[in-house]
Amino acid sequence: MLAAQRRDLLLERLRTDGRIVAKDLALEVGISEDTIRRDLRDLAAAGLCQRVYGGALPVSPAIADYATRQGVQPDSKQRVARAAAKLIEPNATVILDGGTTTLALVRVLPLDLRATVVTHSPTIASALADHENVEVYVIGGRLFKHSMVACGAAAVEAARGVHADLFFLGVTGVHPEAGLTTGDADEAAMKRALAGQAADTYVLASAEKIGAASRFTVLPFTEVAGVITDAPTPVLEAPVIPA
Numbered sequence: 001m002l003a004a005q006r007r008d009l010l011l012e013r014l015r016t017d018g019r020i021v022a023k024d025l026a027l028e029v030g031i032s033e034d035t036i037r038r039d040l041r042d043l044a045a046a047g048l049c050q051r052v053y054g055g056a057l058p059v060s061p062a063i064a065d066y067a068t069r070q071g072v073q074p075d076s077k078q079r080v081a082r083a084a085a086k087l088i089e090p091n092a093t094v095i096l097d098g099g100t101t102t103l104a105l106v107r108v109l110p111l112d113l114r115a116t117v118v119t120h121s122p123t124i125a126s127a128l129a130d131h132e133n134v135e136v137y138v139i140g141g142r143l144f145k146h147s148m149v150a151c152g153a154a155a156v157e158a159a160r161g162v163h164a165d166l167f168f169l170g171v172t173g174v175h176p177e178a179g180l181t182t183g184d185a186d187e188a189a190m191k192r193a194l195a196g197q198a199a200d201t202y203v204l205a206s207a208e209k210i211g212a213a214s215r216f217t218v219l220p221f222t223e224v225a226g227v228i229t230d231a232p233t234p235v236l237e238a239p240v241i242p243a
Contacts, residue, residue: 001031006039010056011048018211018234019177020055050213052178060172060183060212074104076206076243079230081105083243084168084204090114092165095194096124098149099170101204103127109134118162120150120190137162144187151186159193167198171218174205174227176234178213179220188216200225202241207231 001009009029013020022040026033040056043049049056081104088094091114096102098121106127113134119125120139128136139162141155147170169191173181180203182188195201201224210231221227221237230243 001029003039006031006035007043010036010039010043014049014056014058018175019057020049022055025055050173050178050215052213057175057178057213058211060181060214061208076208076230077101077104078108079243080204080206080228081108083228083230083241084202085109087166087202088113088115089165092116093118093163095119095162095164095167095198096121097168097170097191097194097204098124098147099204101206102168102170105168105204118164120155120159120194121148122150123148141190142186144184146184147187149187149190151184151190155190156193159190159197162194162197164198165200167194167201169195169201169203169218169224171203171205171214172209173213174203174209174229174233174236175211175213176236178217180218180224181214182216182218183214185216188218191218195219195223203227203238205229205231210234 022033022036026036040051044051050059080101084105085108093116096117096119116135118137125136125138128134139150139155139158141150142152144151171180171182203224205227210233224238226239226241228241228243233240
């Protein structure tokens with residue numbers, strides 16, 4: 001089998017099966033496991049899969065740059081945003097992660113909502129300017145431009161002074177085996193810090209994130225109150241809230 005044919009086969013299996021186990025596929029198609037692993041390394045280098053122990057998982061399209069992600073699954077993000085907004089009670093204190101799904105959430109919040117919002121995203125903070133009854137507190141730090149959020153030691157330290165009712169968490173991957181993942185280690189640490197300061201954490205998971213994985217684990221499913229999504233989902237170790 002030619003290299004191009006193997007590449008097409010691997011990408012098709014990722015699309016249809018949601019994972020590749022190198023040993024099993026090698027036995028099935030009569031190719032050495034080393035060859036499969038080498039092909040997976042090449043695909044991972046090209047950003048087409050996420051390698052894991054023994055094989056690979058689909059890579060999340062949410063690792064693209066911020067501007068590009070705004071055009072990915074906008075209808076799905078709107079549905080997730082509307083479902084999330086229903087969880088916000090008047091006078092609640094809410095932590096909002098960065099990202100395009102969270103921005104969609106801000107845009108569907110009622111203009112007369114009374115609440116306190118804490119965010120480490122200047123984009124999210126500025127989007128709340130027209131909400132006269134929402135007090136906005138911005139956590140500062142090193143700007144991670146991929147998601148337009150503050151990260152790093154200073155941001156984590158500032159987060160420790162926050163106590164909130166809800167945290168709406170953005171991730172790039174929601175996979176039954178890999179869990180909740182994102183593409184940057186510092187951003188993952190910041191998300192964990194924020195989750196630790198809220199009574200309940202809900203994951204905003206538009207359709208393209210379900211079944212995908214990125215490099216760094218954010219949280220196990222057992223530490224979130226629910227996953228809000230409009231996509232058909234595999235069995236997860238957390239409640240799924242349909243959008």
